[in-house]
Amino acid sequence: MSVQIKPTYEPLNEVTVLEVVKALDFFEEAALSHLHVKEIGDGNLNLVFHIEDQASKKALIVKQALPYAKVVGESWPLTLDRARIESEALLKEAESVPHLVPKVYYSDRTLAVTVMEDLSDHLILRKGFIDGHTYPALAEDIGTFTAKTAFYSSDFYLHPFEKKEQVKRFSNPELCKITEDLVFTDPFFNHDTNDYPAELQSEVDKIWNDTELLREVSKLRFSFLSKAEILLHGDLHTGSIFVKENSTKVIDPEFAFYGPAGFDIAHFIANLALNYLSQNAHAKEPFNRESIQLYLLQTIEKSWDTFTETFTQLWNEKSTDPYAHVDGVLENFLQKTFQQAIGFAGCEIIRRTIGLAHVADLDTIQQKDVELFYKKKALELGSKLIKNQRNITNITELTDWIRGA
Structure with missing residues (x-):
């Protein structure tokens, strides 16, 4: 998909990230009102959301680049283009080793978002x-x-x-x-x-x-x-x-x-x-x-x-x-x-x-x-x-x- 979900960048939260997910037709419509969302990122550069339909256990990951390094704060600005590089790298890797990388379902350059396979069982x-x-x-x-x-x-x-x-x-x-x-x-x-x-x-x-x-x-x-x-x-x-x-x-x-x-x-x-x-x-x-x-x-x-x-x-x-x-x-x-x-x-x-x-x-x-x-x-x-x-x-x-x- 190439349609932008939002016209401008803003950091997502556990509420607004659902706007990204609902536009993807990944979950059944009946599940959209009771999805469980948790921000699980523990790295220095990104927000990471785990979103799950607890009834079916179907889940995905939404990763969003921040415009700064979390470990330092806004005094260390970073390009959002790294989100594009990450999603394109995963797709390129999948051409030769699809079983060794998570599936990419969607990416959005404006939001600096990549939506990918949930690996909670790993x-x-x-x-x-x-x-x-x-x-x-x-x-x-x-x-x-x-x-x-x-x-x-x-x-x-x-x-x-x-x-x-x-x-x-x-x-x-x-x-x-x-x-x-x-x-x-x-x-x-x-x-x-x-x-x-x-x-x-x-x-x-x-x-x-x-x-x-x-x-x-x-x-x-x-x-x-x-x-x-x-x-x-x-x-x-x-x-x-x-x-x-x-x-x-x-x-x-x-x-x-x-x-x-x-x-x-x-x-x-x-x-x-x-x-x-x-x-x-x-x-x-x-x-x-x-x-x-x-x-x-x-x-x-x-x-x-x-x-x-x-x-x-x-x-x-x-x-x-x-x-x-x-x-x-x-x-x-x-x-x-x-x-x-x-x-x-x-x-x-x-x-x-x-x-x-x-x-x-x-x-x-x-x-x-x-x-x-x-x-x-x-x-x-x-x-x-x-x-x-x-x-x-x-x-x-x-x-x-x-x-x-």
Whole structure:
């Protein structure tokens, strides 16, 4: 549908959001007068409404972008165009991995609204991990998601004209600037957005004064700024993935843009590494901890192996690149993607520890001294990955580094 429901933008509430829903013919007319509405957003950038016909249990989600960051307030304005980017990214992803993203029912650029499938029967992956759950389909699903969305949006598949048109369509400068600052800049300098306990100051000072580390981060930052290789989700952490026993759904691609091919899977790996560290405090029994940590390392390995296998199959069957069948071309691309992903993962680990947006994996550790211990471990691991990204040649070497953290 393309008809605008309202002529001007205004933030919705639990009453006015019904005007959006009633215009969609999603619910039976008899149910419209007794729909249950709840605002459930817990993020920093959006309103999220869950709307349900409690008689039939039929439900949907209405997500609306706010013109500012909730975490700061109106002093941090943001473009509403990110809602268009999110809905178009979900639709684009659905072309290659429809089973791994929520269905989009409707979007409205003026209202900055996306209406999508309700995933209440799923759980946020981060919470599931903290609670000690494992998901057998996760690794293959994320490997498939990252490989297919990468290949089908790349120059290896698209006509150059279409690829460049897609780059323009998904230009996302304001949200990319957030990533640039919060992932690649602020944590590596004395910036007022950083957030960490005073007890970590000596470890933070080591990062700020490590010239080799800063030199490597500057290269990663420049790659993020300049490489328009594939359409990225842009924020693929464990809070952007819904799961249940044998289902995975990747949500919230409002940071989507064309960038370096290793960026998405790097963020997934980094967040699993952070949970790996935190399991030393969260797991109830040693055997349970060892089992969960082994699963996390195996998930990292299998997700990368699935990425490479899937990407290779697509390359061999569907690549339009004139050099596609030259020995070593694909291998060179995958190796460079892998090694850069290690560096990106290191940046994500550090920023989630001392930057503006932390992870509950570490922050919910109840004993303060234990929390500090594993945050120090995280900073050490992140720094080592950044500085050794070109020395780690395969995925099992990477998981060995995580295991040894």
